Amino acid sequence: MINPTPTPATVLGWPRQGPKRELKRAIESYWAGRSSAAELDSVATGLRADAWKLLADNGIDEVPTGDFSYYDHVLDAATMVGAIPQRYRDAAETDLDVYFAMARGNDAVAPLEMTKWFDTNYHYLVPELSPATTFAADASRQLAHLAQATAAGHTARPVLVGPLTFLLLAKAAPDAPADFEPLSLLDPLLDVYAEILAALHDAGAQWVQLDEPALVLDQPAHVLDAARHALDRLGSATARPKLLVATYFAALQDAFEVLAEAPVDGLAVDCTVPENVTAVLEHGLPGKRLVAGVIDGRNIWTADLDDKLAILRRLAGQVDDLVVGSSCSLLHVPLDASKEVSLDDELRSWLAFAREKVLELRTLATALGDEEAATPGLERSRQAIGSRHTSARTHDDTVRAGVAAVSDADAHRRSAFEQRREVQQAELGLPLLPTTTIGSFPQTDALRKARAALRRGEIDQAAYDAAMRDEIGAVIALQEEIGLDVLVHGEPERNDMVQYFAEQLDGYLATTHGWVQSYGTRCVRPPIIFGDVSRPEPMTVRWWQHAQSLTQRPVKGMLTGPVTMLAWSFVRDDQPLGDTARQVALALRDEVSDLESAGCRVIQVDEPALRETLPLRVADRAAYLDWATESFRLATSSVDDTTQVHTHMCYADFGDIFAAIDDLDADVISLEATRSGMSLADELHTAGYGKGVGPGVYDIHSPRVPSADEVRELLTRAVGALDARQVWVNPDCGLKTRRTDEVRPALANLVSAAAAVRATV
Numbered sequence: 001m002i003n004p005t006p007t008p009a010t011v012l013g014w015p016r017q018g019p020k021r022e023l024k025r026a027i028e029s030y031w032a033g034r035s036s037a038a039e040l041d042s043v044a045t046g047l048r049a050d051a052w053k054l055l056a057d058n059g060i061d062e063v064p065t066g067d068f069s070y071y072d073h074v075l076d077a078a079t080m081v082g083a084i085p086q087r088y089r090d091a092a093e094t095d096l097d098v099y100f101a102m103a104r105g106n107d108a109v110a111p112l113e114m115t116k117w118f119d120t121n122y123h124y125l126v127p128e129l130s131p132a133t134t135f136a137a138d139a140s141r142q143l144a145h146l147a148q149a150t151a152a153g154h155t156a157r158p159v160l161v162g163p164l165t166f167l168l169l170a171k172a173a174p175d176a177p178a179d180f181e182p183l184s185l186l187d188p189l190l191d192v193y194a195e196i197l198a199a200l201h202d203a204g205a206q207w208v209q210l211d212e213p214a215l216v217l218d219q220p221a222h223v224l225d226a227a228r229h230a231l232d233r234l235g236s237a238t239a240r241p242k243l244l245v246a247t248y249f250a251a252l253q254d255a256f257e258v259l260a261e262a263p264v265d266g267l268a269v270d271c272t273v274p275e276n277v278t279a280v281l282e283h284g285l286p287g288k289r290l291v292a293g294v295i296d297g298r299n300i301w302t303a304d305l306d307d308k309l310a311i312l313r314r315l316a317g318q319v320d321d322l323v324v325g326s327s328c329s330l331l332h333v334p335l336d337a338s339k340e341v342s343l344d345d346e347l348r349s350w351l352a353f354a355r356e357k358v359l360e361l362r363t364l365a366t367a368l369g370d371e372e373a374a375t376p377g378l379e380r381s382r383q384a385i386g387s388r389h390t391s392a393r394t395h396d397d398t399v400r401a402g403v404a405a406v407s408d409a410d411a412h413r414r415s416a417f418e419q420r421r422e423v424q425q426a427e428l429g430l431p432l433l434p435t436t437t438i439g440s441f442p443q444t445d446a447l448r449k450a451r452a453a454l455r456r457g458e459i460d461q462a463a464y465d466a467a468m469r470d471e472i473g474a475v476i477a478l479q480e481e482i483g484l485d486v487l488v489h490g491e492p493e494r495n496d497m498v499q500y501f502a503e504q505l506d507g508y509l510a511t512t513h514g515w516v517q518s519y520g521t522r523c524v525r526p527p528i529i530f531g532d533v534s535r536p537e538p539m540t541v542r543w544w545q546h547a548q549s550l551t552q553r554p555v556k557g558m559l560t561g562p563v564t565m566l567a568w569s570f571v572r573d574d575q576p577l578g579d580t581a582r583q584v585a586l587a588l589r590d591e592v593s594d595l596e597s598a599g600c601r602v603i604q605v606d607e608p609a610l611r612e613t614l615p616l617r618v619a620d621r622a623a624y625l626d627w628a629t630e631s632f633r634l635a636t637s638s639v640d641d642t643t644q645v646h647t648h649m650c651y652a653d654f655g656d657i658f659a660a661i662d663d664l665d666a667d668v669i670s671l672e673a674t675r676s677g678m679s680l681a682d683e684l685h686t687a688g689y690g691k692g693v694g695p696g697v698y699d700i701h702s703p704r705v706p707s708a709d710e711v712r713e714l715l716t717r718a719v720g721a722l723d724a725r726q727v728w729v730n731p732d733c734g735l736k737t738r739r740t741d742e743v744r745p746a747l748a749n750l751v752s753a754a755a756a757v758r759a760t761v
């Protein structure tokens with residue numbers, strides 16, 4: 001059956017940095033004053049041209065425009081609607097510098113707050129709104145990109161953060177009245193969006209994509225009403241482009257009907273979520289285009305195209321105007337797997353980065369009309385899926401047997417916390433209000449240089465190890481001099497808290513060029529879990545041993561927990577996440593046991609990602625927290641009662657995961673508390689938290705050295721709210737981004753404040 005009009009294919013957005021992170025370099029050079037705004041613009045213009053050409057050359061019919069950003073698409077939306085707080089307008093001369101002032105601050109102002117974009121590892125800047133905000137349309141950036149694409153002969157589809165998502169992600173400005181809600185600004189904002197849509201229409205845009213991912217969160221009825229109202233208003237304009245409303249990352253549930261009935265022309269639906277496919281099949285989309293997001297925009301695996309094709313065929317039976325698409329912007333994946341030449345052909349064939357996903361989209365679109373013509377692409381997928389499924393590299397019987405043999409008892413400590421506390425106290429003999437740090441000490445230039453030199457072969461492993469041992473010696477000496485009670489080795493040998501372990505675990509692979517934007521110009525290269533995970537040999541023991549050999553005081557062992565190991569990697573899509581977590585947990589459990597056998601009495605397992613990995617839909621959270629907490633306990637429960645297990649998380653608002661934190665059954669948890677002025681201690685008390693807890697008393701995000709008096713005040717508050725026997729004294733987080741000349745006086749003040757408060761309780 002040959003379909004006369006071939007099915008189109010598109011992507012919802014594209015990585016911005018360029019094949020060699022050219023954008024990062026150009027922006028940082030502009031910031032450093034080494035190049036002009038015009039030079040930056042010319043690099044950016046070139047990158048856009050190349051990206052669209054790649055898309056068009058590979059059969060993408062409509063290219064997204066306006067998603068390209070110097071920093072962040074939510075910040076772009078804020079400037080597009082004129083939501084620029086006055087202090088930024090005052091803080092810089094040009095529009096570009098005002099933009100960067102909002103993004104990263106300057107001498108005169110602090111930046112806007114930054115937070116995670118849904119449950120991804122991308123961070124956006126939080127717009128600040130108040131009743132005094134007056135929106136004003138500035139479509140110049142969108143129009144310029146549209147014009148550039150059109151001039152190059154492309155059919156362009158401008159991409160805008162939608163008005164609802166914009167307001168739902170915004171926060172009240174500090175000077176806004178307490179009861180102010182950003183959503184109350186919907187009507188004036190819609191006026192501005194209508195104006196921008198009209199301008200894009202006049203400039204020749206046939207379609208405009210409005211991204212409304214906030215509709216996949218659990219929204220109360222009044223928000224769904226607001227969505228109805230917004231789409232009615234924008235859809236009823238007479239001179240407007242066709243509107244494609246894009247949602248992604250989770251099930252639409254109630255919002256599906258709102259969208260399906262809205263007077264818009266198309267929906268982009270995340271069809272990697274089976275419920276969304278069912279919703280379309282049951283409801284149909286009469287008169288609307290469906291961009292069926294079957295290719296996962298958040299993961300890096302070659303798709304099972306036969307499976308995707310089957311979904312598309314079912315959808316094609318229900319929808320008049322079907323377009324094959326990515327589930328979300330491809331911003332969340334690296335650019336080009338074919339550049340990973342250090343991987344062998346088999347491994348590489350399993351990977352689909354942004355460029356490979358475009359080929360998959362094209363294959364699917366072709367196959368819908370003429371399967372024969374799509375044979376090469378379909379065959380490639382079949383081969384990759386088949387070899388990944390059967391490969392000995394993804395399946396390790398020993399690991400599987402280990403996971404299968406896990407009993408409930410393995411995930412529980414031998415005794416309850418109260419008993420453990422007694423024996424640990426006897427073993428460690430720590431004073432009341434013991435002092436410690438979170439793990440890392442300043443990552444000096446010398447350390448980074450040593451790592452680079454090792455990578456380039458300029459020094460050998462022995463020389464590198466010697467440099468690390470020297471650094472550990474210096475860090476131990478510093479902590480003894482300051483008088484901390486539980487010491488750390490300082491983590492000098494770790495490039496990153498996930499990558500370091502990923503490099504040593506079987507089943508993980510590292511990429512060479514797999515950069516993904518984390519925020520602004522900061523990019524990360526997440527490791528990839530491709531097979532069953534195990535630990536061929538100890539990972540941290542020798543470093544810990546060296547540190548402990550230098551001091552009589554206990555040195556904490558330091559590991560990254562299973563949830564965080566998953567959250568900051570690309571994970572397998574061929575087994576449940578909980579299964580992968582259990583494998584990582586067992587690998588860590590081996591390490592915990594080895595540390596204990598080597599004499600380590602305090603072991604910290606960091607889980608900063610526990611909260612950010614919470615599923616977007618509340619109904620999915622209990623199941624997640626179940627495997628998340630179980631895998632932590634599995635990693636840490638092999639030890640004797642005398643061994644003290646610590647954990648650490650980088651936030652203060654733990655309210656919604658309080659029970660989960662308790663379920664970890666760690667003897668001590670350190671959390672961030674400085675910025676909130678220790679209100680955390682009251683919350684912990686109210687929640688009835690009875691185990692050890694170190695609410696942070698030193699804000700490590702700032703170069704400021706807190707005085708002993710400030711620390712004493714925070715601690716006094718902590719021991720007022722909690723039982724003094726519970727309280728530990730520590731910074732908010734690791735010290736790796738600070739300088740030694742800040743850390744030394746800050747920790748000295750922390751130790752003296754602890755002594756002062758100890759004398760009062």
Ligand code: GLN
Pocket residue numbers: 438439440491497558606608648649650733734735736
């Ligand atoms: N142990 C790590 C450190 O001190 C913890 C970092 C984190 O919580 N993100 O750097």
Ligand code: ZN
Pocket residue numbers: 438608648649650732733734
């Ligand atoms: Zn932290």
